[in-house]
Amino acid sequence: MALHYSDGILLGRADVPGYDYPRIVTVRDRDLVDITAPGLAMVRDIAERGDAARDVRGAAGTIVGSVADVLANSAAQQPDPGVAKLLAPIDLQAVKASGVTFVVSLLERVIEEQARGDKLRADALRGEILGLIGTDLSELVPGSEPAMQVKAALIERGVWSQYLEVGIGPDAEIFTKGQPMSSVGYGAEVGLHPVSRWNNPEPEVALLVTSKGDIIGATLGNDVNLRDVEGRSALLLGKAKDNNASGALGPFIRLFDSDFTLETVKEAEIALRVEGEDGFVLEGHSSMSQLSRTPESLVSATIGRHHQYPDGLVLYLGTMFAPVKDRDGAGKGFTHKLGDVVSISTPTLGTLRNRVNLSTKCPPWTYGASHLIRDLAKADLL
Template sequence: MIRLPADENVITGHGSQRDCCSVVHRFRTVDGSSRPDLPIDGYLDGELVLSRSFAADPAGDRLLMRADDDTVLADGVDATRIEFRAVDRFGAPRPYVDGDVRLQVDGPVDLIGDHGCDPGRRMIIPTPNATRETPLERGTVRSNHPSGVLTTETEELITMSRLCDPADLLPTDSADATLVGRVHDPAENGPAVVAVRGDQLVDLSHLAPTTSELLDLPDRVDLVRSSEPRKSWPLSDVLAATVDEASDSGAVRLLSPIDLQVIKAAGVTFAKSMIERVIEERAKGDYTRAEAIRTQINDAIGGTIAGLRPGSPEAERVKSILISEGLWSQYLEVGIGPDPEIFTKAPVLSSVGAGASIGVLARSTWNNPEPEVVLAVTSAGGLVGATLGNDVNLRDFEGRSALLLTEAKDNNASCAIGPFIRLFDERFTVEDVRTLVVDLKVTGADDDYTLSEQSSMSEMSRPLEELVDHAIGDHHQYPDGFVLFTGTLFAPTQDRDTAGMGFTHHHGDVVSIGTDRLGMLINRVSTAEDAPDWTFGIRALIANLAGRRLLG
């Protein structure tokens, strides 16, 4: 131990030629004690550039903890490291501490590895579950040391709030994609038409105040790529705010990419899902009868329906056989008959976008997501782009009666679309849509349930153009254009709660629908009653755009 009178001795050490500095060590005693603190002042060219102190007395020592990230994604995979060390009252590190340091965690976090270890060691702290019912929770990490000397009041909060990695919303080839959509701009308290350009999201509302109008422009691709923007935002910031359920209302975030377009849907366009509709009908909404009916139908018709061309002579022969055996159904009629099912899914402006809550009626006990590709169609009937959609469905309602279709399909927040519309161009065409494989994943918040399914567009029973032709033509016009849900291959047969029931949603489920060329649509399941009310309708849109002088 060095013993020197306080402030009376200065030891100057001249650095090497490389350092070109001097360090002055000043030693003094503490309260008359023979144990000195050690202050160190560093000078560069005669100017003080560094001042550090080291305490001799252990009184005031404490444990200091820091996390690499203060936000952990709620995906069951992401993690952060905690670094903890012993420091003196000046914050200078201690070389060692006798005895184990113990870590205690509370809330939705857990530790990987031994909970007792030496200071300085890093611990991994992941989320214990992929999702939760509440959008934001905090996990607390507390340190503890058995000695009576080391103060251990420090704690670290880990916040988990994101539905997914924000970059997952984009197509894998986003650099080559022409992407358009809408955001909520808090600065103008309304929606803005936007396009992705590199790492920026640019506002094109001055060219077209609605995506309905933008898609009708003949030179839309060139305008989206080259027009001078009205304003712009960092793309990464907008994507992060979109999937962060705890972000404040002042953040710019994605909306559904459509506005004035009518929301249409085609049903029963895949053989596998068609059989499930027949089961719903025969079970009359009672899930306890589903498995027995599924077995009966499969035994009777097997795979004879798969591959049938709807409306063909072969389809008519199968129809005659099924009628004779008492197995004909209204769903088989639209599945293999000459006319497809085309219906209005939801009102104009009612769809929600990526990151928003989706709604299931609270009194529904048998329901499911429907992952679909959604076509963007102009007022003239031209196919100009594609996006993703979730046609949220209540199986128990539709199964009881086809006349309950609107109540089964159209509820608050029951239609999700997004995240962007990918315009058809030289790199992405309707031919690419025919080969898309759509992935569905549902992760439970209150159980360990995970469902993963795929829907291949190549297995559709009807061409995309045929569905569009049944929606628009001399028989029906859409002056603001429309979007068309194209149906799903997904058949919710994987049991979750009760054997034979198949799938049904739980409150808090996270539903992701994705494909490489269109990105990912992700939402958390709520009830239609608890999801945010739909308040921004056509009158509000017109008033907002007029107030911003965006209407011609």
Template sequence: MLPHSNPTSDAAFVGRVWRPGIGPALVRLDGEAVIDITSRAVPTMQALLETPDPAATARDAQGHTIGTLAGLVAGSTEAAGEDSLHFLSPADLQAIKASGVTFAESMVERVIEEQAAGDPDRAEAVRAKVGAIIGESLSGIEPGSDRAMKVKSVLQAEGLWSQYLEVGIGPDAEVFTKCPPMASVGWGAGVGLHPISKWNNPEPEIVLAVNSKGKIVGATLGNDVNLRDLEGRSALLLGKAKDNNASCAIGPFLRLFDTGFGLDDVRRAELSMKIVGEDGFTLEGHSSMTKISRDPADIVRQTIGRHHQYPDGFFLFLGTMFAPVDDRDAPGQGFTHHAGDVVSISEAALGELRNTVRLSTECPEWTFGTAALMRNLAGRGLL
């Protein structure tokens, strides 16, 4: 399956690719044609998203065809080589932020991780205990509401209050830095697991593109890889659990907001995910944005404002309701990744993001950062 098929002919899709012998390029998708629109006016994705109307700017940009979508897919494999025409993450200078515990279903699993202290062997017993007390009571609760505070009191009395429930149904959202600018990977790349992790899973999510003014200008797909054992041992290990080499994938393209697609479409989005292992194991999952506990616009407001500025904008993972409990290796241990798992995340309006799971120590080292991008663009006369 190709990473994208245009649901409407006038949809504004932009992305970033690596051009052999040249370097990063800003591209527009015109049907099956990949058009390089990099220029002095918009040399980066960050520059494009700062324009008054990014969708109109992208549509009107002059450019030239550098290949087809099928050719881009063919070059975006681990075997194709570093200097092939291949997908990059749509983000360049933007910070990569993520919000956690935004869905009731995954919220309960975070509590289980904490209660089990990151030990998958204890998860089943803890799940039964937590489920008997919490059940479906968290579904539909507005974070910070009077009802949420009453539930908090009940859970505290039962000895089950948790830092995850605090950010899940309390007034303040969890927003953290997933990785530095330029560190996310694109379609077809390996996504990395820290080698010390033995309990982990993918997280299929919508990712918003937000400019420096706090305006949401587009959306794409993301895999916010989660190391359940590290974070379960201690919340202070969140940085180690979330930010490693190739720790998240974004793409394949960013769909820019216009009259045909906007935030309400994100609020209605239905994500599907499939995992196919080299051992023959398969798992399918689903995440419905209609079940998110916090409105995406509220998460953005809690991220950027007078309290915190992002002069280059940011990409924001919105969280997931997907938390797999299907046993893979042993009864009661639930799911964990194996190296070589292929993870496909799709949504009708945004296409499909596909990546292969590797250890972070086996993914290509991250060497092309912001300074390298600036030198490259300057050498091409684009700055």
């Protein structure tokens, strides 16, 4: 499932020895190459120049190490400060996410809401709700007349949910996953809020979108989710989704070209593997072809005349993966344990790997947009 890193036009950011600020990097002949220069010092500026793939392909650069060595160092629990380490491959972009974009995700959100965060009730509710629906939701076009008929029937039966509203209704769920510069990259720890007792990874594709709404590339993402917190109330979405180190992206953005397009993304198969220190292994997949809304429609719901993003955005597209495999005994379902290693992979984008910890134990987020701008100005890169 690993990307051949000599393929594609890859764009990323890294901590490079000898520099106090993030460097812009790409991959050439299995080496990581620093291409930082005026106009090429931020992912935001590269995206906004008009032809990011051309600019990255043609940029001069300096080799900072092999991709294999940098990936290994990035994932080490004690990285070597003398070797480069990957960061999240975006900088000033807003970090947005779309939810309930797959049927499985839709049903699991309804179960979370109905169970009020009690995972022991989930299996029984799953069967009950599937019985009440009595139709294949994957055939429904959100906002269509048949979808509205299903909505009416569910209201009559007393099981209508806000999650069904955004799953089959006319409006997509779009929310803020985190602030610009807050995402973590390949190998970093991902954080769980310590109040949560029922949580899971969400393996996703995330799109890089310019301030004009153009989709120019994609990367992998882990939209870490607290099922019990969101299940208690959708008004707790911020607490469930936006915590220290709760959003991972990487390892690189793959920019669109003739060999990799949005159509490629639409057919991607996303594999997930969770390996626990207790020997537990969870595997699953998410098929982008089963999205109930197109990526273009999700981007249009996010950016347009109704909402602008002058530094562009990255948009998580949602996941169909909802883990139900029992971990600590029959009927107890899946939840993370500290030390879990989460790997999210697809052949066209590589593998995003992170280790699970509490958000209060992950390295605090201290380097923001103001720090980056000051450092780049000091280095005469703006």
